[in-house]
Amino acid sequence: MNKEWRLIPFTSNNPNVNMAIDEAIMIARSKNIVPNTLRLYSWKPSAVSIGIFQNVEDEINLDYVNKSSIEVIRRITGGGTVYHDEFGEVTYSIILKENDPIVPTSILESYDVLCQGVINGLKRIGLDCKFIPINDIIVNNKKISGNAQTRRNHVILQHGTILVNVNVEKMFDVLKVSDEKIKDKIISSVQERVTSVNNEINNNVSLKEVASVMKDGFNDALKVNFIDGQLTNEEVILMKELSKNKYNNDKWTFSR
Amino acid sequence: MICNAENKIKGGKLIRIKCEIKEDILNKIKFSGDFFLHPEEKLNELEDLLQGMKINEINTNIINFFRKNNVILLGIKEDDFANIFESAIKELK
Numbered sequence: 608m609n610k611e612w613r614l615i616p617f618t619s620n621n622p623n624v625n626m627a628i629d630e631a632i633m634i635a636r637s638k639n640i641v642p643n644t645l646r647l648y649s650w651k652p653s654a655v656s657i658g659i660f661q662n663v664e665d666e667i668n669l670d671y672v673n674k675s676s677i678e679v680i681r682r683i684t685g686g687g688t689v690y691h692d693e694f695g696e697v698t699y700s701i702i703l704k705e706n707d708p709i710v711p712t713s714i715l716e717s718y719d720v721l722c723q724g725v726i727n728g729l730k731r732i733g734l735d736c737k738f739i740p741i742n743d744i745i746v747n748n749k750k751i752s753g754n755a756q757t758r759r760n761h762v763i764l765q766h767g768t769i770l771v772n773v774n775v776e777k778m779f780d781v782l783k784v785s786d787e788k789i790k791d792k793i794i795s796s797v798q799e800r801v802t803s804v805n806n807e808i809n810n811n812v813s814l815k816e817v818a819s820v821m822k823d824g825f826n827d828a829l830k831v832n833f834i835d836g837q838l839t840n841e842e843v844i845l846m847k848e849l850s851k852n853k854y855n856n857d858k859w860t861f862s863r
Numbered sequence: 864m865i866c867n868a869e870n871k872i873k874g875g876k877l878i879r880i881k882c883e884i885k886e887d888i889l890n891k892i893k894f895s896g897d898f899f900l901h902p903e904e905k906l907n908e909l910e911d912l913l914q915g916m917k918i919n920e921i922n923t924n925i926i927n928f929f930r931k932n933n934v935i936l937l938g939i940k941e942d943d944f945a946n947i948f949e950s951a952i953k954e955l956k
Contacts, residue, residue: 687897
């Protein structure tokens with residue numbers, strides 16, 4: 608019989624809350640008070656997240672994001688800057704024990720295994736995607752999903768994005784470009800390398816529909832049974848504390 | 864003296880460094896970039912370790928630290944940290 612995992616169904620949340628929930632689940636999982644968990648979410652308002660080792664001023668056009676009410680948030684995972692559009696992206700997070708036989712010990716190999724959930728999900732809406740190390744998923748040679756993983760206290764957290772609608776020009780309003788003179792050229796080059804679900808299938812698939820196929824995709828890939836659940840009281844307390852004191856705090860956001 | 868450098872690594876990741884040097888001693892150092900380093904807190908530990916060292920001791924200590932602590936690097940190599948430090952202090956030599 609397949610193992611039972613918790614599914615936190617698709618919700619739209621404030622960026623601080625999104626990152627705080629991921630970390631709260633990770634802490635709760637390390638204390639063995641919750642099961643392995645898959646969570647699906649979007650961002651409201653839109654946000655730009657930076658990797659744990661990035662510097663905000665180097666990466667983000669702060670004048671623009673402040674004017675546009677886009678929130679800036681530092682993740683606990685490495686990797687690059689990501690623009691999370693309120694209407695353009697589904698994010699997943701998967702939290703499981705490091706010694707779970709589903710995942711290889713090697714971080715690099717485990718990206719491949721966990722990204723198969725996204726690949727299987729997108730397959731269900733007709734997209735033939737593949738994993739490209741270190742952490743990307745591509746379709747027709749264009750990136751459609753980026754993923755990032757951390758491991759703490761013997762727990763793996765991997766979160767990743769699935770682009771459903773993409774506007775590269777808007778992305779570059781948010782990101783700082785090293786040379787403004789060649790910004791148009793950079794945008795065209797990224798437009799050639801990045802795509803979205805709705806670009807690929809010429810349809811108007813909703814975020815909710817994509818979230819739904821993600822659940823099935825992870826089910827196909829990991830052979831586990833998802834039981835709809837919600838955060839426990841302990842996780843809610845942790846989430847509130849992390850949201851207020853860490854993710855909504857400049858000390859963390861501007862820490863590098 | 865403040866020294867900065869950045870390097871696009873083969874494979875696409877970026878590493879930056881900002882450091883402050885006074886009389887051949889490294890006073891401050893911060894690496895940044897879109898690489899992966901596990902466990903993540905080891906980067907702060909490395910920077911703390913390097914601060915106060917002579918600049919000619921930095922590269923060996925970077926490599927030794929990564930090896931001793933079994934740090935896992937993805938998208939970047941130990942040498943990239945040492946090389947970016949070399950680039951940053953080039954003007955001093």
